[in-house]
Amino acid sequence: MLINKIVLDLIEEIKKTDLWTVMPPVEKERLAEIIAFVGGQDVTKRREKKSVQPAIYQFKITLKGMRPPIWRRFLIDNQVTFEELHTIIQIVMGWEDSHLYNFDTKDALVEILDDSFEFFPSAREKYDARETQIGELITEEKQKCLYTYDFGDDWEHELVLEKILPIDEKITVPTCLKGKRACPPEDCGGVYMYSEIQAALKGEGELDEEMIEWLGEFDTEEFDIEFINSILKHYAVNR
Template identity: 45%
Template sequence: MPAKRPNRIYQLKITLRGAKPPIWRRVLVPSDLALDVLHEVIQIAMGWTDSHLHHFLANGRVYGIPDDKFGFEFDLKDEAEVKLMDLLRKEKDSMRYDYDFGDGWEHQILVEKVLPFDETQTLPLCIKGKRACPPEDCGGIWGYAQLLRTLADPSDPEHQDMLEWVGGQIDPEAFDLDDTNEALSALRPTGWPASRGPDHNADHEGTGRA
């Protein structure tokens, strides 16, 4: 039996909370994307390395990877069993994605648009973004701001050490859309539609704009 096609395409804006100037990405994903794959989309689109724990927060619930070692999240629901459209149903709906509980990177995931499904659209796809992702383990929003000040000031006593730690000067304004989408292409066999071409026999109800 052919797999059911997703009802919609969601245009999401992923914003790193507290970053000034803002750091964000705009992506297109299928509405039926499982949260574990959305996690991968966020990691790639933002520029993280998936080296730390994460979870989603929506409607008072926590979604992530269940692990008995982390008793403080005993009520955590398996993210692989939840789809994006289960939590976000219409434009302006949002949820939170936390990454690296030590540095405390918080992201807002906002539904900007709910679009009709288009079987010709390559998904997931990043269509725009602003500013570079902070380096991992730099101390969160405050630590990143301090790192940029240190790197910009050769007279700072920590300048050389920080320069070596990050591997040379970094450009906080840098964002390469083509590189991001090349990396996202690795997810397309997992996401829609590459892994399971469209069901041409399915009806087209619900493909209009929400």
């Protein structure tokens, strides 16, 4: 293909520059992968999975930028994948799982990987949420992780591993232990717009008629833990 030749020629020109001489070996290796990729070769690497000692994780997740705070505390098996953790967060928070997401552990980025978007090298190590167990990357109490949902509204959540508990058949996982306040309505515009909605519902601002109709009977203080756990139970049975 013509595009392959163009990219190959471009990379070969880069290799003739001073930049190439000072490029770290790991980046040269990645460049070689790119050359092989555009040449039609299979350059997929299989990451060696880390052994995860079974345990129960107690997490607290807090929606950033919200006053008063919106948060949940829940238990989960540490051998579930980040994709499953995403689903459980959606349930305990009250989101509708309508958008993309990622997890940022500072050392790595966890998301649904698509080879078509992995053409150019990345400065950070990436893991596939569908294949990576949470216990591989989150290993210590008090460890924090950033969970971002909906890259349009950009809802950022701080996820903190509060406790690592031994496996106990008497403990049901996943389960929500506690929480406060309702999750914002999906697609409401992000932290700033939801703050405006909160203020208006308290009589400290105004909303247009269309927004009022869209919100319906929305209650910012509602948190139904029994309903959440019934959905988690159904999810656990059918996963």
